[in-house]
Amino acid sequence: MRDKRLYPLFQPIDSLPGIGPKLKPVFERLVDGAHVWDLLLHLPDKWLDRRVKASFDELLPGEVATVKGEVHAYKAPYNDRAPHRIQLFDGTGFLTLIFFRADPRWLQGQFPVGKERIVSGVVGEFQGERQMTHPDYIIDPARGEMPPQVEPIYSLTAGLTNKKVHSAAVAALASVESDLPEWISADLLEKRGWPSFKQALSGLHEPAVFDEAAFEICRQRLAYDEALAREMVFAMARTARSQKSAPNLKSTNDDMNAVAAALPYKLTRAQIRAIKEISADLAEPHPMRRMLQGDVGAGKTLVAIMAAVKAVTSGHQAAFMAPTEVLARQQFETVSSLLAPMGYEVAALTGRDRGPAREGTLMGLADGSIQIIVGTQALFQDAVRFHKLGLVIVDEQHRFGVADRMKLAGKAEGPHMLVMSATPIPRTLAQAVHGDLDISVLDEKPAGRQPIETRAVPDTRIDEVIEGVGRAIDRGERVFWVCPRVDADEDDSSAVFRAEALRKALNVPVGLVHGRLKAEEKDAALEAFRTGDSRILVATTVIEVGVDVPDATIMVIERAEGFGLAQLHQLRGRVGRGNRKSFCLLLYRPPLGELARERLDTLRATEDGFEIAEADFRLRGPGDLLGVRQSGAVDYRVIDLKRDADLIPIARQDARFLVELSGGANPKRLEALALLRELLSPLSRNAS
Template sequence: MPTTLFSEIEYLKGVGKARGEKYRKLGITSPYELIYHIPRSYLDFRTHVPVAQAVLNEYNVLKLTVFRKMPPQRIKGGLVICKAAATDGIDDILIVVYNNVYYFQALKEGETYYMYGKVAGNFLRKEISSPVYIRADEQVLIQPIYHLTQGLSVNMVRTNMRQALEIMRREPFETLSADILKKYDLAPLMWALENIHFPESEQASETARRRLAFDELLKLQIGMSVMKSRSRRNTAFRMDSSIDVGEFTRGLPFELTDDQQKAVDDIVADLCRDVPMNRLLQGDVGSGKTAVAAAACFFAAKNGIQSALMAPTEILATQHFRTLSGFLEPFGVKVCLLTGSMTAKKKAAVREEIAAGEIDVVVGTHAIIQKDVEYKALGLVITDEQHRFGVAQRAALAEKGDAPHKLVMSATPIPRTLALIIYGDLDISAITQLPKGRKPIKTYAVTGKLRSRAFGFVRERLDEGRQAYVVCPMIEESESELFAVKTYAENAARNDLKGYTTALLHGKMRAAEKDKTMKLFRDGEIQVLICTTVVEVGVDVPNAAVMVIENAERFGLSQLHQLRGRVGRGSFESSCILITDNTTEDCVKRMKIMSSTSDGFKISEEDLKMRGPGDFFGSAQHGLPPLKIADIACNMELMNRAQSCARELLADDPLLEKPQNKALKMDVMRLFSKDIIG
């Protein structure tokens, strides 16, 4: 049977089982997925130089003819060194290949090649190490470079890529109609795929990239729009608008801000409709989102309907349980906690109460979406810190009810334009004001020369009875970085923080260890928490009034803002000290922004401008399908065009059932890895 685009990757000529496993490590299971393995960069062999002009200890492109190959040399440790002599017609050079006999054997005496590699040596004798090469009679001189895994070479991937593209030429398909290609000035799909891998010119690769980025953004938009319309089916939990939520908000010991009140009004209006609410509650760190969620739970309980709030960690779930209990129990609304670490007996008792409808609000971790948790009438589902879950877990919680209302809370301020894309299936409420009486956090950026003064300031706050965070970046979570953080913590405990109780919190610790350390800090038994970014999300320690962030240049603006939000949660004046010796223009600008504003939405706009969304969202992409080609911030114009194209297509064919939309529908389903459309 001939290999098709959707055959297993092993059946592509020259791949086989062993190489197929290597491709699977890269997430490639078929020739179709291989075609969408987009080059990370290109090698331009058109810009070759003579051997005499090669820059030593730099990468150069040379045009060389091999005139003598020496026998491979085996040296101590099993290493194999292969050497060949070559010439550019005027000067000679030695080609050296390490531990790759197969690669070396493909070079033929008398043949001419373009070679790209690091040139070393001196004026009289030069060598090029393990060069990437192509034959000089190759038609395409701009060659792709791919993300690889051990056992896959760039030449193997290029060969297999040509075979996959050949299959597509035999069974071509186009996802967009001729009218759309013309209207949005897009290249045909087959041409785009050929020119993203083997471009005729730089212009061709850019035109190809634009088409493929448009496709990706279009599929994202269509998938999100369909998810949004699906959630619009009727709910069994339409609530009674005559019930007064004001009984709750007026009874609070503080006055809601205008933004909080508007969010409550929007949510109550949503809960009284026939279709389920699907709303994102976006608020800066400490803006009072939990009070708004409590109002929604109160309104649901008074309607005889259960609510569930899911948090990403046990410590956050416990915090929400305490806060919601404090808000709701005085009004006769019963709140319970359900987490994985509870005893089996305790869990069983709580599950019984939930099933009997004796509990109004269930707070917990992913334990509340387990199969053995039955609800009597789950009508409101709330998830906190959305990007820690992803679409699948959100859906699993929603399936516990009969088309329940959904509220997503996120403390990561996102510019509105981007929020509409990332949370395209949700309506949006934003809380931009801080609660009355909350003091802004004073932020200072200093160099390492002032470190001892900064720690003198920390000691003064500790002596007043406050607590402190010291943040050390551990971006890669490697063993060497972990060692550096541990060493820093030991030195700090012996020197700047001598005489104070300190503890270390880092990403390599087990969840139970992290929770125990955080609990000791929250209970005041630890004065200084030295930590990596694991402290970023959500935990409330009102007595923590000072934070020191070491190597602040290693964090993005939004991340610095999130970290800073861990202090200033009580009534004490709070400070954040950013320490960096980096004096680049970009770093100085970031430190100035952090020192001049505490508005998370303003900071996120600046962060997006400076870093682009790849860094802005990190690798999680908020639980959405990852974008391989499109860069949302840099492609805003393309994003808008894709949005208008998605609206146009869905208005004409809401479930993409027309024959001309069949390939596009299949692509959307593949991108979301779910049967999103009918």
């Protein structure tokens, strides 16, 4: 049951004055929620200083300013397209107010010559003359009115004005109890100079004065609230997990050593370190929740295979889950080619499997004769029963929702879980993004992996690129060609146009993959490229992760200046997987902007995914953090990871201490923390 003190915050958004049936869905779309609390979390993007300046001489072009002056003259337009002009004088100079298509009677009523007026708006300059076009505020000081000293400015959606959103947010502040208990420790509050919870909300939505430092302090307070709420939930989940039992996978390392000895190459130090970390977790009597994070080609699948071997030799089954049919089949081939010759029973299960073959697989899982299964979401269908599932391995984990992962884990009592991701995230942010997961990082690539030569090429040379692609195909190589969009009228950089153009120019089979195709059509096109039935695969970014074609040696990315750094790196990782020299050609449309040039230069300079992730974060900010928002791992409402990364370790330490202390903590603070979790934990939105 929700605490009664929070009831007003979880009232529907149309309980606020001025929000009726028509505006309700518009507000809900804007704030991504349906409650008063969601509106309060829609914080201003910036604040405008509306204090009256001392004189016109202080005005700077481009700034928002508020000034007072006497109406000196009104000049009517000389034709229909010319503006009305009002001249103000303040003793130091003139300011011209510009109005297009205005009612002259209204203007003369607003600006009688000889009277004082206060105006506020964006200052401009034209032919050496200070101007203000359509001021935001026009005020008669004789009436005792003044513009607000500071005006919060919000992001908006169609159908809403800033004034409407601000008025609703101010009304929503009345829903926050003034005497809510404090959940942040007194020491930290004093050290950071943070206000109370309600003061922080008021200081952002209804500030009395313009003070940028105070705005940041208020925002930071709320960001820490969110960090603490999340870390409390994660700490409690860890504690709860430590109290659950899980299979004790304590076999010797002999079988893993045998697999390692059968490899044509040596494990990297990073792989050995990760295998040791995972093995230690598997030997614990409570469920492992570990992420294996590694760059493209760092050897994550092999580490996962070693974990599966550990599970099987301890008398349990292991299940690999991949997001698509093609990736599951590809992974099955990798796992079975290594383990089947050594006597392990490996099978695949996807939506494609039907009839007796599917029934045989289901029986093998149920009686335990199948030790390792590789599949798609088909693995968590009701008909699938495991004999003794001990380990769940989820590949490309960000492509699955939390519920999907939990469905597979629910096939057994407390199985261990290893999730894998090829999308590097800045090391400083990995823990913030992945919550309560322990993390193993593969930061080396296996010896002998061919470097990929990356070149930036203007699209004026596209004919040369197509000729080079043709020569590569004549040598038996295959080519990826990525386009920024599926189809567009008169757009030669669309996938549909490019596939047809390449087919005509080179007279070879060309595959086409994009997001509008049905899943089976995509899988068929990818499979045709993988087996060599098509020599070129034209695609949108749907092939960003997972597709493994060793004969593919060229990656062409058209309009590369429009892609993010991390995305370009992921696409580049589709080549360089065989023993031939590989190339990534970044086709750009000149001239390049400064930011785009820096992105392309960074990609040319390094293949280190973590270094690229740091650069991407620096250049773009957190954004969608490489797609992890899809997984539910990141859904921050206040936290700005670029500014607030330092708050998360503090919150984590405090949360773990409080959870471990349990009943020994201050009862009032524990009560307050329960309120905070209801407001800002990752679960609160679903619960509300």
